[in-house]
Amino acid sequence: MSEWVTVGPVGSIKDGENTIVDVDNVMVAVFLQDDEYIAIEDVCPHDGSEIASGCLKNGILECPHHGATFELKTGNVLTPPAYEPLEMLQVQVVDGLIQVRDHRWD
Numbered sequence: 001m002s003e004w005v006t007v008g009p010v011g012s013i014k015d016g017e018n019t020i021v022d023v024d025n026v027m028v029a030v031f032l033q034d035d036e037y038i039a040i041e042d043v044c045p046h047d048g049s050e051i052a053s054g055c056l057k058n059g060i061l062e063c064p065h066h067g068a069t070f071e072l073k074t075g076n077v078l079t080p081p082a083y084e085p086l087e088m089l090q091v092q093v094v095d096g097l098i099q100v101r102d103h104r105w106d
């Protein structure tokens, strides 16, 4: 079973922004949106490029490379050229610390 990895203290990510953390050699982007932490693998399903540097507006993340859009909260793809959803990871807050884990290793 994969371990929880600490991202940082609550408050270290501003609303609408993200931070990147290495979870077992997988780059994970942890966003804060509307007081909810959301963790995704920092990979666009279109061609495997990073996506966390894209524009996030009204809960929609736009890939900076070819413009595919995704609903951040669910990972669902909204517009091409991507056709697959984002990979969502588990995130929790324990004792004031944001933590993520890659449950795909379980």
Ligand code: FES
Residues within 6 Å of the ligand: 044, 045, 046, 047, 048, 049, 051, 063, 064, 065, 066, 067, 068, 080, 081, 082
């Ligand atoms: S790499 Fe994201 S849309 Fe092409």
